[in-house]
Amino acid sequence: xxxxxxxxxxxRDRAVVYVASQISPYFRTPYxxxxxxxxxxxxxxxxxxxxxLIFTSPPYALHFKKEYGNVNQDRYVEWLLGxxxxxxxxxxxxxxxxxxxxxSWQPGNPVRSLCHFEVLIHLVREHGFHLAQEFYWxxxxxxxxxxxxxxxxxxxxxxxxECIWWLSKTANPKADNRxxxxxYSEDMKRLLKRGYRAKERPSGHKITHKFRECGGSIPGNVxxxxxxxSNGYYLxxxxxxxIKPHPARFPIQLxxxxxxxxxxxxxxxxxxxxxxxxxxxxAERLGRRWICIEVLSPYLDGAKFRFENGARRFLEAQASSTxxxxxxxxxxxxxxxxxx
Numbered sequence: 301x302x303x304x305x306x307x308x309x310x311x312r313d314r315a316v317v318y319v320a321s322q323i324s325p326y327f328r329t330p331y332x333x334x335x336x337x338x339x340x341x342x343x344x345x346x347x348x349x350x351x352x353l354i355f356t357s358p359p360y361a362l363h364f365k366k367e368y369g370n371v372n373q374d375r376y377v378e379w380l381l382g383x384x385x386x387x388x389x390x391x392x393x394x395x396x397x398x399x400x401x402x403x404s405w406q407p408g409n410p411v412r413s414l415c416h417f418e419v420l421i422h423l424v425r426e427h428g429f430h431l432a433q434e435f436y437w438x439x440x441x442x443x444x445x446x447x448x449x450x451x452x453x454x455x456x457x458x459x460x461x462e463c464i465w466w467l468s469k470t471a472n473p474k475a476d477n478r479x480x481x482x483x484y485s486e487d488m489k490r491l492l493k494r495g496y497r498a499k500e501r502p503s504g505h506k507i508t509h510k511f512r513e514c515g516g517s518i519p520g521n522v523x524x525x526x527x528x529x530s531n532g533y534y535l536x537x538x539x540x541x542x543i544k545p546h547p548a549r550f551p552i553q554l555x556x557x558x559x560x561x562x563x564x565x566x567x568x569x570x571x572x573x574x575x576x577x578x579x580x581x582x583a584e585r586l587g588r589r590w591i592c593i594e595v596l597s598p599y600l601d602g603a604k605f606r607f608e609n610g611a612r613r614f615l616e617a618q619a620s621s622t623x624x625x626x627x628x629x630x631x632x633x634x635x636x637x638x639x640x
């Protein structure tokens with residue numbers, strides 16, 4: 301008897317279904333599910349090599365305790381590395397692990413902590429990950445901090461970037477920068493219009509006759525994105541319902557960039573420290589399967605707002621189908637449900 305080999309899509313779909321069968325989701329959508337639990341209790345249920353991208357921003361190694369449960373600096377590296385083996389196990393062979401790790405300062409001194417660099421070095425040297433590339437998220441809207449050194453004593457400038465480590469199991473992970481091209485600058489547009497003569501620049505860089513319109517510029521590894529969505533749908537709905545929003549959210553453009561860059565439609569994205577499920581919302585918009593894990597369920601009450609419009613459009617589209625629409629409507633109405 302010949303056994304049929306599972307396709308990657310079947311592996312992803314079975315992974316989401318299996319996790320849901322073992323742990324009741326806090327809520328689910330057409331593409332994914334949010335789970336209220338500690339990540340270390342959920343990860344063992346995720347099948348081997350079923351996740352295409354882990355994109356997450358773990359609680360930072362801050363000196364002062366935050367309400368979302370950050371770990372003290374002296375234990376931070378050990379705590380985060382405790383997830384390394386499971387991250388590696390669940391990742392597909394060509395999958396990626398992207399960690400947004402904000403830096404921190406040593407208690408009482410205007411000196412930086414090395415926690416986020418230590419995590420990177422240990423993941424590469426001890427856990428077998430490759431550093432595919434480092435990225436830096438520049439947030440021009442970030443408030444001056446730390447206040448003691450920046451606005452009081454005036455001996456430091458404001459800390460406006462966060463390190464993002466793109467790691468992988470193989471030296472050649474799945475990636476395509478053509479999916480994240482940015483608009484050409486005005487100078488580049490003029491150059492493309494009038495043409496460019498092939499030559500060698502003083503730096504030794506050779507511009508050949510292949511210089512042509514390619515649909516956009518290849519982005520750099522410094523990502524400039526503000527984080528001041530004060531009038532967004534998520535915050536508006538939280539305010540309407542009296543739910544406290546998550547205090548440490550990143551802009552949806554951040555996970556969108558890496559999901560586009562490193563995955564394809566139908567791939568599975570995991571965020572084990574999900575907060576308000578920004579990663580899940582980005583994955584849903586882009587047609588990727590997703591699993592978000594968040595230990596504090598009140599944050600997931602607000603996270604559901606991120607999917608209200610998308611779930612409604614999905615159900616309406618399916619209900620309008622001419623093939624057994626009544627039956628489909630009855631089934632699909634269960635896909636955006638709460639299990640508090």
